[in-house]
Amino acid sequence: MSRSERSPLLLAGLLATAGVAHFAAPRQFDAIVPRALPGSPRTWTYVSGAAELALAAGIALPRTRRAAALASAAFFVGVFPANVKMAVDWRHRPTPQKATAVARLPLQVPLVLWARGVAKAAGEAPGA
Template identity: 85%
Template sequence: MSRSERSPLLLAGLLAGAGVAHFAVPRQFDAIVPKGLPGSARAWTYASGAAELALAAGLALPRTRRPAALAAAAFFVGVFPANVKMAVDWRHRPAPLRNAALARLPLQVPLVLWARGVAKNTEAQA
């Protein structure tokens, strides 16, 4: 299997793992839901977990891969405020935790680019 064939499946695996985690250990995700959003933090945690699982399924299927990859790129941009909130909230935590929260911020860029690359490669293969 070539790298371009593995890439969407690896991204799907990453999203599936994150989606499952939202349901398995929701409290850690509840804590980073921005307070300005309407409704409960748990509802947003479950909704984002379901979205990640749906994106993973879409990426796994060649027929839906391109729109799912574009939606994943948008999703990664959309969850960035939660990562900012986590970095702000964790600024007084011990250095390893604080650094982990800060490291998440620039990691959104490669995730967006990865998803866009999957969309582009899928288009080129069609």
């Protein structure tokens, strides 16, 4: 399997793993839901987990890959405020935890670019 064939499957795997984690260990995700959002943090945790699972499924299927990858790029931008909240909330924690929270911030950029690259490749695929 070529690198271009693996890339969407790896992205789908990342999203699926994150989506499952939202249901398996929701408390850690509840803590980073911005307070400005209406409703319960747990609801947002479950909604975002379900969205990640749906995006993973869409990327895994060649027929829906392009649209799902573009939606994933938007999703990665949309969850950025949660990463900012985590970095702010963890600023007084021990250095390894603080570093993890801060490292998540620039990680969103390659995730957005990866999703856009998967979308572009899917748009160029024969039969797309």
